[in-house]
Amino acid sequence: xxxxxxxxxxxxxxxxxxxxxxxxxxxxxxxxxxxxxxxxxxxxxxxxxxxxxxxxxxxxxxxxxxxxxxxxxxxxxxxxxxxxxxxxxxxxxxxxxxxxxxxxxxxxxxxxxxxxxxxxxxxxxxxxxxxxxxxxxxxxxxxxxxxxxxxxxxxxxxxxxxxxxxxxxxxxxxxxxxxxxxxxxxxxxxxxxxxxxxxxxxxxxxxxxxxxxxxxxxxxxxxxxxxxxxxxxxxxxxxxxxxxxxxxxxxxxxxxxxxxxxxxxxxxxxxxxxxxxxxxxxxxxxxxxxxxxxxxxxxxxxxxxxxxxxxxxxxxxxxxxxxxxxxxxxxxxxxxxxxxxxxxxxxxxxxxxxxxxxxxxxxxxxxxxxxxxxxxxxxxxxxxxxxxxxxxxxxxxxxxxxxxxxxxxxxxxxxxxxxxxxxxxxxxxxxxxxxxxxxxxxxxxxxxxxxxxxxxxxxxxxxxxxxxxxxxxxxxxxxxxxxxxxxxxxxxxxxxxxxxxxxxxxxxx
Ligand code: FAD
Numbered sequence: 248x249x250x251x252x253x254x255x256x257x258x259x260x261x262x263x264x265x266x267x268x269x270x271x272x273x274x275x276x277x278x279x280x281x282x283x284x285x286x287x288x289x290x291x292x293x294x295x296x297x298x299x300x301x302x303x304x305x306x307x308x309x310x311x312x313x314x315x316x317x318x319x320x321x322x323x324x325x326x327x328x329x330x331x332x333x334x335x336x337x338x339x340x341x342x343x344x345x346x347x348x349x350x351x352x353x354x355x356x357x358x359x360x361x362x363x364x365x366x367x368x369x370x371x372x373x374x375x376x377x378x379x380x381x382x383x384x385x386x387x388x389x390x391x392x393x394x395x396x397x398x399x400x401x402x403x404x405x406x407x408x409x410x411x412x413x414x415x416x417x418x419x420x421x422x423x424x425x426x427x428x429x430x431x432x433x434x435x436x437x438x439x440x441x442x443x444x445x446x447x448x449x450x451x452x453x454x455x456x457x458x459x460x461x462x463x464x465x466x467x468x469x470x471x472x473x474x475x476x477x478x479x480x481x482x483x484x485x486x487x488x489x490x491x492x493x494x495x496x497x498x499x500x501x502x503x504x505x506x507x508x509x510x511x512x513x514x515x516x517x518x519x520x521x522x523x524x525x526x527x528x529x530x531x532x533x534x535x536x537x538x539x540x541x542x543x544x545x546x547x548x549x550x551x552x553x554x555x556x557x558x559x560x561x562x563x564x565x566x567x568x569x570x571x572x573x574x575x576x577x578x579x580x581x582x583x584x585x586x587x588x589x590x591x592x593x594x595x596x597x598x599x600x601x602x603x604x605x606x607x608x609x610x611x612x613x614x615x616x617x618x619x620x621x622x623x624x625x626x627x628x629x630x631x632x633x634x635x636x637x638x639x640x641x642x643x644x645x646x647x648x649x650x651x652x653x654x655x656x657x658x659x660x661x662x663x664x665x666x667x668x669x670x671x672x673x674x675x676x677x678x679x680x681x682x683x684x685x686x687x688x689x690x691x692x693x694x695x696x697x698x699x700x701x702x703x704x705x706x707x708x709x710x711x712x713x714x715x716x717x718x719x720x721x722x723x724x725x726x727x728x729x730x731x732x733x734x735x736x737x738x739x740x741x742x743x744x745x746x747x748x749x750x751x752x753x754x755x756x
Contacts, residue, residue, distance in 0.1 A: 258615055259285060262464030264439065264454065264477055266290030268300055268416055269586025269603045270470035271423035276314045276607050278430035281614075286431065289454065289462055291438040296420060297472055297587065299500050299567060301526045301533045302330060302513045302597035303411040305349050306690075310604045316426070318412075322750040324422035325414035326529040329511045329742060331388035333596070336516040338703055340650045345377075345702025346512070347596075348384025351407035352694050353728040356721075359713060361728065362697050363680055364721045366709035373722055376729055378701055382694075383408050383732050391508040392739035393746075405735055411597070413513065413526045413533075435462055439471075442481035450581040451477055466615060469584040473591065478574060478584035485575045486590075492643045492663065493571035494539040494656060495521050495593050499549050500565050502531045504558030509743035515595060517649075518551055519543070520656045524594065525557070529746065532558060537593055540568075542656050569593070577631040578624045583610055590635050595645060598638045601690070605634055633688060640669040641691050641699075647673065648703045676700055680707040 261277060261284050263270050274288050311318060321327065332348035339345070353361035361381055368375045379385035387393065387408065396408045428434060437456035445452040453463035454477075469477040478484050490496065505527070514525040521538030536552040549564045573590030577583060585606035592598055609630055613623040647665050651657035665673075676682050682693045682700075701707065713721065740748075 258465045258618065260464045261286045261466045261468065262454075262462055263288040263468045263470055265470035265472060265586070265588070266420065266424070266434070267296035267470060267472055267586065268420055268600060271420045271427060272310070272603050273468050273470060273585055273607050274427035274432045275423040276310065277611070278427050278432045279314050280611060285433070287433045287435055287462060287464070288427070289435045289437060289439060289456075292436055293438055296417065297567060298417055299498070299533070299535065300416045300594065300600055301528065302413050302524070302594065303600050304597055305409045305411045306601055306604065307411055313608070314426070319750045321414070321419070321422060322412070322746070325418040327412045327414035328509060328527055328529060328746065329393045330411040330413050330513060331384045331393065331408070331511045334388070334512050334514040335699070335702060336514060338517045338645060338649060340704075341517070341653060345698065346379045346382075346385035346388060347695060347698045347702070348379070348382045348388060349409035349411065350382060350384035352378070352697065353381040353725070353732065356716065356724055359710065360693065360697070361725065362701060363710045363713050364725055366680055366707060367713040367718070367721055368725065370709065371718060373718075375725065378698070381725065381729055381732060382698070383735060386732050386736040387739050388512045390736055391510055391742050392736055393511045393742040394739045413528055415528055415530075439476060442477060444481065448580065451481060465581065467582045468610070469582050469588045470586045472587045473569065475574070475584060475588040477582045478577070478579060478588055482579045482582055484579050486570065487572045487575060488570065489572045489639060490570070492639070492665065493593060494541070494660065495537045496569060496571065497540040497545075497548075498535050498537045498567045498569070499545065499552055500533070500535040500567065501552060501556070501563070502533055502561045503556040504561060505531055506557045507743070508741075509746070511742040513597065516555070517651070519654045521548070522595065523552060523555060531561060539656055542654075573631070573635040576628045577606065578627045581619060583627070585610070589631065592635065592638050592642055595642050596638070596691075598690070602634060602638070606631070630688070633686070634690070636668070637689050640666060640672070641696070643669055644673065644696070645699060645703070648700055648705045650704060673700070673705070677705055677707055680709045
């Protein structure tokens, strides 16, 4: 843990505006890592939080480690379940399924990745199983199994498992609030009606609440959600729209009763004008329909959503509008935008909470302990651009490689022009099954791209180097890999049993 003191520095007060997932994640981490700053958080009970955002990716465990959060305590507090990956239904041709698992796919054969061997056997017409069966996360996920990886045994298949969580967003915000307040964060309830700028520097000087109180700060973290109260409304930083690649701009969310089995994965099912999510928690299932409002009405979208729930709905569907894209700059003057105020990418790969996390860790890494420096701000904004563009390309790839053309929505997506950065990667993969990370900061590993692109049937040729290996050796290697993975998955505990045994939530949290 970093213990950063602030001797002889001008910055004293950090004011966080907004108390959703972004605001409380920021407050919980900054108050854990820093000493000597006054940290305040302003939120409005009247406005409330967006209240969706319940699926994560494995990097969330790094946030928890940095914030000193015990995972079992967090799981109990937020009715969380484990997530091994995402079950994609009907994304290829409307009658298909594949799994994007977080862990490894089998074992490499020297430097060759297993999907290359798999493609060779498929070309030869050798009977082989679905690619998912060679990855432990997929195999265990689809069998509703879960256990922690074994860090004492790094070479074993079980060490290749990787996991994240599904949690109740409101309960998580409450849990983080308790932790942050215990570390001295001061919560101020009230609706901000105005923002005053310092005439000379143009920095935000203070915000004005509806009852006339003012809250000042040296550094403001704008976690006010899509409104972007400070970064957009007060400082006028613009927004880059990405709706030429991402048609969806609206969602309807509805919880429903739990059903058995308790699945350790998110399910995303492609629909005619969007897609539907299913996120299992301990006490309920979160569901939603993300869609393009230009193509389908709220009523029709709600009918599709409600007709495809596994349990009885627990509320009426709630609509959320959004704008795919990102702020031109996430840090401007003395305001850093984190969360929805900094941009939004649809939750297909559960990346928004991760982008909150990287927003906070970037801020810690470039923290203006001794005042605001232009190079720090420029570097923050450069990294912000990279992260959003990187995730955007991965999400756009899901739509571009579809074979679906059954509605105007899917026809457009299949044939749309895509960013050059993505087109080059897809061309390389199509020609040789090769995929390379270009920068250490890229979020998704090769395994993720491979599972999605092959899951959707990108017609790939394999790396010719596979032909240097005798076909019998390739077949035997994949056969052994599959057997080991099947054995390990079989031996793993049931997901619901695992939670009941190690992290059951109390009945009244
Ligand atoms: P909000 O939750 O909107 O919080 C804004 C805060 O600002 C609130 O406390 C509010 O009271 C306060 N505020 C606003 N205006 C004022 C004012 N005038 N005065 C005082 N306070 C004010 N992310 C994932 O990682 N995984 C997912 O599965 C996922 N699913 C999603 C599904 C949908 C449909 C959507 C739209 C988003 C999803 N997200 C997901 C994104 C995720 O919900 C957000 O990233 C996350 O909730 C952060 O929101 P936030 O804290 O930025 O904003």
